[in-house]
Amino acid sequence: MRQRSQNDNETMKEIKIAVINYPTASQSALYGIVEMLELANTMCEQINADVAFSASIYKAEQLNSNALVDVVILPPSMSETFFEHDFTSLINYMEVMQSQGALLA
Numbered sequence: 001m002r003q004r005s006q007n008d009n010e011t012m013k014e015i016k017i018a019v020i021n022y023p024t025a026s027q028s029a030l031y032g033i034v035e036m037l038e039l040a041n042t043m044c045e046q047i048n049a050d051v052a053f054s055a056s057i058y059k060a061e062q063l064n065s066n067a068l069v070d071v072v073i074l075p076p077s078m079s080e081t082f083f084e085h086d087f088t089s090l091i092n093y094m095e096v097m098q099s100q101g102a103l104l105a
Contacts, residue, residue: 014054015054017071017073023085025076038053065097068100068102072102
């Protein structure tokens with residue numbers, strides 16, 4: 001988890017989350033995950049929790065393994081042909097992220 005300072009010098013934990021938009025990914029699940037995390041941030045603010053979720057959507061063909069994240073989420077596939085696609089770059093990205101401590105979900 002990354003940490004950032006607030007104005008009052010308290011430490012806020014920021015959890016960086018990559019939601020991967022790969023071919024055949026369920027778009028409703030993709031955006032629903034991000035929306036759920038935004039709602040979680042609202043709830044955290046209301047109860048003064050010291051955590052914030054920073055979710056970003058990344059296209060599978062534009063992944064950057066130099067941009068560290070805490071969690072990588074793959075939404076469910078909408079097609080049975082998921083395994084017919086060449087996801088070498090996605091697999092490599094996930095291996096690098098996991099080796100750097102990211103949780104894969």
